[in-house]
Amino acid sequence: xxxxxxxxxxxxxxxxxxxxxxxxxxxxxxxxxxxxxxxxxxxxxxxxxxxxxxxxxxxxxxxxxxxxxxxxxxxxxxxxxxxxxxxxxxxxxxxxxxxxxxxxxxxxxxxxxxxxxxxxxxxxxxxxxxxxxxxxxxxxxxxxxxxxxxxxxxxxxxxxxxxxxxxxxxxxxxxxxxxxxxxxxxxxxxxxxxxxxxxxxxxxxxxxxxxxxxxxxxxxxxxxxxxxxxx
Amino acid sequence: xxxxxxxxxxxxxxxxxxxxxxxxxxxxxxxxxxxxxxxxxxxxxxxxxxxxxxxxxxxxxxxxxxxxxxxxxxxxxxxxxxxxxxxxxxxxxxxxxxxxxxxxxxxxxxxxxxxxxxxxxxxxxxxxxxxxxxxxxxxxxxxxxxxxxxxxxxxxxxxxxxxxxxxxxxxxxxxxxxxxxxxxxxxxxxxxxxxxxxxxxxxxxxxxxxxxxxxxxxxxxxxxx
Amino acid sequence: xxxxxxxxxxxxxxxxxxxxxxxxxxxxxxxxxxxxxxxxxxxxxxxxxxxxxxxxxxxxxxxxxxxxxxxxxxxxxxxxxxxxxxxxxxxxxxxxxxxxxxxxxxxxxxxxxxxxxxxxxxxxxxxxxxxxxxxxxxxxxxxxxxxxxxxxxxxxxxxxxxxxxxxxxxxxxxxxxxxxxxxxxxxxxxxxxxxxxxxxxxxxxxxxxxxxxxxxxxxxxxxx
Numbered sequence: 001x002x003x004x005x006x007x008x009x010x011x012x013x014x015x016x017x018x019x020x021x022x023x024x025x026x027x028x029x030x031x032x033x034x035x036x037x038x039x040x041x042x043x044x045x046x047x048x049x050x051x052x053x054x055x056x057x058x059x060x061x062x063x064x065x066x067x068x069x070x071x072x073x074x075x076x077x078x079x080x081x082x083x084x085x086x087x088x089x090x091x092x093x094x095x096x097x098x099x100x101x102x103x104x105x106x107x108x109x110x111x112x113x114x115x116x117x118x119x120x121x122x123x124x125x126x127x128x129x130x131x132x133x134x135x136x137x138x139x140x141x142x143x144x145x146x147x148x149x150x151x152x153x154x155x156x157x158x159x160x161x162x163x164x165x166x167x168x169x170x171x172x173x174x175x176x177x178x179x180x181x182x183x184x185x186x187x188x189x190x191x192x193x194x195x196x197x198x199x200x201x202x203x204x205x206x207x208x209x210x211x212x213x214x215x216x217x218x219x220x221x222x223x224x225x226x227x228x229x230x231x
Numbered sequence: 232x233x234x235x236x237x238x239x240x241x242x243x244x245x246x247x248x249x250x251x252x253x254x255x256x257x258x259x260x261x262x263x264x265x266x267x268x269x270x271x272x273x274x275x276x277x278x279x280x281x282x283x284x285x286x287x288x289x290x291x292x293x294x295x296x297x298x299x300x301x302x303x304x305x306x307x308x309x310x311x312x313x314x315x316x317x318x319x320x321x322x323x324x325x326x327x328x329x330x331x332x333x334x335x336x337x338x339x340x341x342x343x344x345x346x347x348x349x350x351x352x353x354x355x356x357x358x359x360x361x362x363x364x365x366x367x368x369x370x371x372x373x374x375x376x377x378x379x380x381x382x383x384x385x386x387x388x389x390x391x392x393x394x395x396x397x398x399x400x401x402x403x404x405x406x407x408x409x410x411x412x413x414x415x416x417x418x419x420x421x422x423x424x425x426x427x428x429x430x431x432x433x434x435x436x437x438x439x440x441x442x443x444x445x446x447x448x449x450x451x452x453x454x455x456x
Numbered sequence: 457x458x459x460x461x462x463x464x465x466x467x468x469x470x471x472x473x474x475x476x477x478x479x480x481x482x483x484x485x486x487x488x489x490x491x492x493x494x495x496x497x498x499x500x501x502x503x504x505x506x507x508x509x510x511x512x513x514x515x516x517x518x519x520x521x522x523x524x525x526x527x528x529x530x531x532x533x534x535x536x537x538x539x540x541x542x543x544x545x546x547x548x549x550x551x552x553x554x555x556x557x558x559x560x561x562x563x564x565x566x567x568x569x570x571x572x573x574x575x576x577x578x579x580x581x582x583x584x585x586x587x588x589x590x591x592x593x594x595x596x597x598x599x600x601x602x603x604x605x606x607x608x609x610x611x612x613x614x615x616x617x618x619x620x621x622x623x624x625x626x627x628x629x630x631x632x633x634x635x636x637x638x639x640x641x642x643x644x645x646x647x648x649x650x651x652x653x654x655x656x657x658x659x660x661x662x663x664x665x666x667x668x669x670x671x672x673x674x675x676x677x678x679x680x
Binding site for chain 2: 063
């Protein structure tokens with residue numbers, strides 16, 4: 001795990017809308033996430049989970065409203081790690097080449113050493129010189145997570161990270177998220193149903209129609225948030 | 232609605248007056264005769280087209296900055312009206328050239344550049360039909376519109392330089408060059424009339440685009456239910 | 457500068473990926489060859505005619521090849537959503553454009569340089585004496601094609617009929633490059649060759665203007 005302490009950040013969604021034509025992916029979303037919180041986001045397909053995470057990552061520009069960050073290094077663009085539906089790595093490069101490339105891009109010192117260490121951490125040391133194209137889904141997910149952790153992010157975003165993973169990879173992932181949560185990194189993870197990973201969360205919200213309809217911070221029951229998601 | 236109708240009547244009326252002035256008020260040109268009179272219509276429409284494209288450029292910039300759909304509607308409206316004006320220019324040019332020069336077309340600097348300008352805005356309109364999501368379409372078209380407008384003076388400059396290397400017959404002298412006072416007055420009256428007519432077309436097309444947008448929103452809301 | 461160093465890292469990745477597969481370069485070179493051969497059937501290539509029409513045909517072949525070569529530029533980044541990873545990693549999206557433009561310019565230049573001796577042999581013209589001038593012309597022309605083409609590749613990647621759309625949008629915008637570079641190349645191929653500096657200036661101006669426009673508006677091109 002990273003040697004330096006992670007400076008976690010909080011984020012604030014302020015009346016955020018994201019519209020695609022007449023369809024609202026997010027509608028008047030107001031949400032405050034404290035630094036170090038590990039939040040699970042539940043909801044059906046199309047409820048706005050992916051859009052919420054991509055807005056938080058500043059990949060998607062809201063139609064209305066804004067998001068802001070507090071705490072951290074004070075840099076206007078905080079270090080964000082994102083693990084999405086796609087692996088966001090290059091199939092035609094090796095695992096090591098991918099990590100070294102992204103590490104250099106993000107200005108990480110001693111990119112090669114750090115990439116090797118991360119690959120060891122995610123259990124891909126033996127396959128580091130193989131092309132990502134040859135990896136299984138589970139292995140690709142590990143590379144994706146290694147990529148997300150390269151710059152020691154203050155904010156980690158996981159979009160249904162367990163999709164397509166077998167039981168062993170799932171267990172590995174859950175353990176990793178637990179370790180990250182314990183370093184006080186701010187984590188947002190969208191999940192389908194209740195699972196060991198969901199139980200790591202310190203807070204859970206449920207989205208429907210692009211808005212938050214239940215929040216454990218406001219008295220909702222953890223089980224009910226996931227039960228009602230009905231996936 | 233009444234204001235729009237009145238504006239339309241004014242614009243069409245002015246065009247009619249300008250046509251009358253071109254045929255009956257302006258004297259006949261010494262060497263070319265009556266066919267020269269197409270110049271009043273041709274050049275004034277060209278100016279109106281260029282003004283319209285400038286407004287399109289401003290609308291594109293404003294959309295990129297403010298993201299209000301109204302600027303997108305103004306952009307597509309101006310592009311369409313501008314393209315229509317330049318179509319007229321490209322047709323009236325050869326109509327004049329044929330009896331005077333014996334040729335329909337020549338690749339002189341101005342005609343060639345105008346042709347490229349026309350193609351650029353046709354491409355803009357084509358691009359609009361090929362992006363489905365409305366906000367994406369508006370942004371991509373606005374950005375292409377900015378590229379296209381900035382390219383236009385470079386196109387004119389490059390082709391004019393190219394033509395200095397390979398001289399060709401010049402279709403029509405510059406507007407106002409060698410025009411006697413009455414002709415000049417008729418010309419500028421035509422310019423005013425064509426600008427007002429273009430403005431009228433823009434207003435009507437803008438409201439059509441607005442209605443299209445409103446109908447599309449209603450349709451999507453109905454489908455979502 | 458952070459911008460240039462990030463662009464350099466990105467450029468390294470682009471070059472490494474392409475030289476590993478060489479699929480883009482090889483298909484582009486063969487395409488230019490095919491276009492040159494096909495065009496040569498349209499006129500009898502005596503030396504004088506080759507000098508008059510050759511440069512135009514050569515630049516048209518490069519333009520057509522570029523409009524196909526630039527297609528995968530951003531489509532590749534959509535496969536695994538690596539564009540999002542790049543946007544997260546760099547604070548200034550212009551670094552992404554700089555890298556893509558540099559890579560495309562490099563690949564285009566390589567294609568042009570490989571085609572030059574083939575063209576010289578097929579049409580019995582000589583470039584040797586004017587090589588520096590030719591290189592400068594090719595560089596400025598390729599840069600102009602890459603700047604505009606890279607920007608339009610982003611736009612066409614988000615539209616339908618993108619294979620047809622990119623050449624359609626690109627070719628009219630690149631009229632100044634085609635016209636001026638052809639003229640400059642013709643001058644360099646004459647029996648008494650000379651450097652048309654005004655044309656060089658026009659091409660450099662085109663490149664600077666569109667690089668600036670891309671610097672100002674590039675982030676909106678990549679926006680979601």
